[in-house]
Amino acid sequence: MEIFFQLFWLFFILSVLSPYLQQQLLYGARARKIAELERKRRSRVITLIHRQEAVSFLGIPITRFINIDDSEQVLRAIRLTDKSVPIDLVLHTPGGLVLAAEQIAEALLRHPAKVTVFVPHYAMSGGTLIALAADEIVMDENAVLGPVDPQLGQYPAASILKVLEKKPLAEVEDQTLILADVAEKALRQVKATVKGLLLRHLPEERAEAVAALLSQGTWTHDYPIDVTQAREMGLPVSTEMPLEVYELMDLYPQAQGGKPSVQYVPLPYRGEPAGGRR
Template sequence: MNLGFTDILWILFLLITLLPMLQQRSIGSRRLNLLQRIEAKRQSRVISLIHRQEAISLLGIPISRYINVEDSEHILRAIRLTPDDMPIDLILHTPGGLVLASEQIARALQQHKAKVTVFVPHYAMSGGTMIALAADEIILDPNAVLGPVDPQLGQYPAASILKVVKQKNIDKIDDNTLILADMAEKAVRQVQEFVRVLLLDKMSPEKAEDLAKTLAEGRWTHDYPITCEKLREMELPSICNEMPLEVYELMELYPQQAQQRPSVQYIPIPYDTSKKTPRNM
C-alpha cells in the first residue's frame, strides 16, 4: 500500500495526539498500583494530595495546582468510604490553596476515629500546613517543611493590610483599603480560631492558643519554612526520618513540566559506601 505525503501527516498527527493520552493512562495506572502497595504494607487507607505543575493536553500547557473545592470533595468522599477503625495515611505535597477547602479536609481528618498520619516528602505550605495539623502524626523528610497559615487577600497578606491601617491616619486611607482591612481582621481571627481547635487535642488550651496565634498572625512571610526542628520546638507530633521509600516513588509519577534540558541530574541508584572502588594500578 502506497502512502502519500498527506497520509503520513495524518498518521503523525494521530500519533502526536494519542501518545500523551496513553502516557497519562500508564502513569495513572502506576500511581494506583503504588498506592495499593503502600496500603498493603501499612494496612491503611492511603490518600494522595499532590500538586505539581504538569504538562497537559495536546499543546503541553502547564497549569499551576492548588487546594480547591474539588480536592476537598474527593478527599471527603475517600474518608467517608474508610471504615472508622482503619487508619488513614495522607501523602501531602502542596503550596496551599483555598481556606474553605483546606478547613473541610482538616476537619474531616480530625473527626476520623482511627489514627491519621500525614506524610510530607517535600513541603506542605499554608493550607497544606493546616491539613497536616489535623493529623495524629506528621512524618516529614528531614529536609521537608511546613509553613505559616496566615490568610492572604488577593496578592496581599492580611496581616500587612492591618499593619498599614494602624500606621496611617484614617483620613489618608481610601475606602477600598479600609474594606480590605475589615476583611483581613476577620480572616486572621477565623483562621486563628480554627487552628486553635485543631491543636486542642494535642496540647493544653493555653499552648494551643499561643501556637495558633504564632502561625496565623503574620509573624513571618508566607513562604517561611517551618523545619522539623521548629516543629519539635512547637511540641507538635512530628517524625523526621521515617519516610517510606514508596512515597518518593509516588512523587516521581507526578512529573513537572517537560524542559529541553533538566536542571538536576543524577544516577538514580543508592551508593554502597561500604564497598570502595579499587584504584587502577
C-alpha cells in the same frame, strides 16, 4: 506522495495521542503504588499532590492548588473509609483555598482511626493547615511546612492591618478600610481553626500561642518551618518516611518546558564515592 501524506497523518495522530497514553500509564502506575502502600500499612491512602503537570492532549502544563474539587474528592474518600481503618494522606502542595483546606482538616480530625500525613517535600499554607489535623506528621528530614496566615488577593491580611497602625484613618482610603475589616475577620477565623486543631496535641495555652505564631503574620507566607522548628512548636512530627512514599512521588513528574535544570544518576550511593572529602 500518497504514502507520504498517510505517514504524516499517522505521525500527527500519534503525536497528539502520545501524551494522553503516557498519562494513562502513569495513572495506572500510581494506583498500583498506592495499593502497595495500603497493603503495607493496612490503611486508606489518599494523595493530595500538586505539581505543574502536563494533563491535556497537547501536554500543556497546568499549575494546581488546593481547591473545592480537591476537598470534595478527599471528603468522599474519607466517607468511604471505615471508622476503624487508618488514613494516610500523602501531601505535597503550595497551599490554596482556605475553605477547601479547612474542610479537609476538619474531616480528618473527625476520623476516629489514626490519621497520618506524609510530607515528602513541602506542605505550605493550606497544606500545613491540613497537616495539623493529623495524629502524626511524617516529614522528610528536609521537608518543610509553612505559616497559615490568610492572604487577601496579593496581600497578607496581617500586613493590611499594619496600614491602619501606621497612617491616620483620615488618610486611609475606603477600600483599604474595607480590606482591613475583612483581614481582621480572616485572621481571627484562621487562628480559631488552627487552635482547634492544635488542642488535640497541646494544652490550651500552648495551642493559643502556636496558633498565633502560625496564623498572625509572624513570618512571610513562604517562610519554611523545618522538622526541628515544628517539633519545638509541639507538633507530632516523625521522620520515618516509608520508601513507597518517595517512589509514589516519582510518579508525579514535574512538567518540563525545556532541558532539565537538575540532573544526577538516579541510583542510591553507598559509602563515599570516588573523589569525596578527605
